[in-house]
Amino acid sequence: MNIPAKDDGAGKARVFFALWPEPALRRQLHALALHYxxxxxxxxxxxxxxxxxxxxxxEVSQENIRKLQQQVDALEMAPFSIHLAHIACWRHNRIAYAAPEGETAPLQTLSQALRVLTDTIGVEFDRRDFTPHVTLLRKVTQAFESQPIELPEWKVETFSLVKSSTLNGRASYRTLKTWRCT
Structure with missing residues (x-):
């Protein structure tokens, strides 16, 4: 089952596929960011x-966004869970993030399937290795070593195609389409 959103029309959009944590986990991640x-x-x-x-x-054309959505409509992915178990910092780009530990095979499988489908329609994408993480802080001034964190299991039941734009100097995200893992 998929949950459609309205199309913006012509032109290109800056897009990405993402997982969104449920509200309780999102609040805990935000509290963790404030603490750090x-x-x-x-x-x-x-x-x-x-x-x-x-x-x-x-940047992807509206035509290719539609093609991509059609390709992903056929993707079958079972629900899975991930466990964000540590917070760390990348010094090179000054980002603090929460990352999973343990079993990430379903997460890797989903990311790889999206890469293959995107390649199929000829859309360019960031080909760096997939490093699953949730960015908590940007422009960190004091780097730190990885530390364990206690968060509940993240039950992944949906994934989305998201449009990213900047509004008043701040990132703004709008879900274009969400797919349910079944």
Whole structure:
């Protein structure tokens, strides 16, 4: 089952596939970001923007977005769970993030399936290795080593194609379409 959203019309859109944590987990992730901001500085991501990027595509034409949605409609993916078990910091881009530990095969499988479908229609995308994470802070001023965190299991039942834009200097995300894992 999929949950459609309205189309913006002509032109290109900056898009990515993502997982959105359920509200309770999102609140906990945001609280964690606020806690770590005191120790490492940086800008806390707004709670409503917290997500895990499965595949970043960049600028894509509306025609290719429609083709991509049709391709993904045929994708079958069973629900799965991930466990965000540590917070760490990338020094090179000054980002603090929460990352999974343990079994990530279903997450890797979903990301890879989206890469294959995207390749099938000839859409360019970020080909760097998939490193699952949820960005919590940007522009961190004091880097830190990976630390364990206690969060509940994340039950993944949907994934989305999301349009990214900047509004008043802030990232704004709009879901174009959501697919249910069945």
């Amino acid at each position: 901001q005191g120790a490492c500085g940086g800008s806390v991501m707004r709670a409503e923007t917290l997500h895990l990027t499965l595949l970043f595509l960049g």
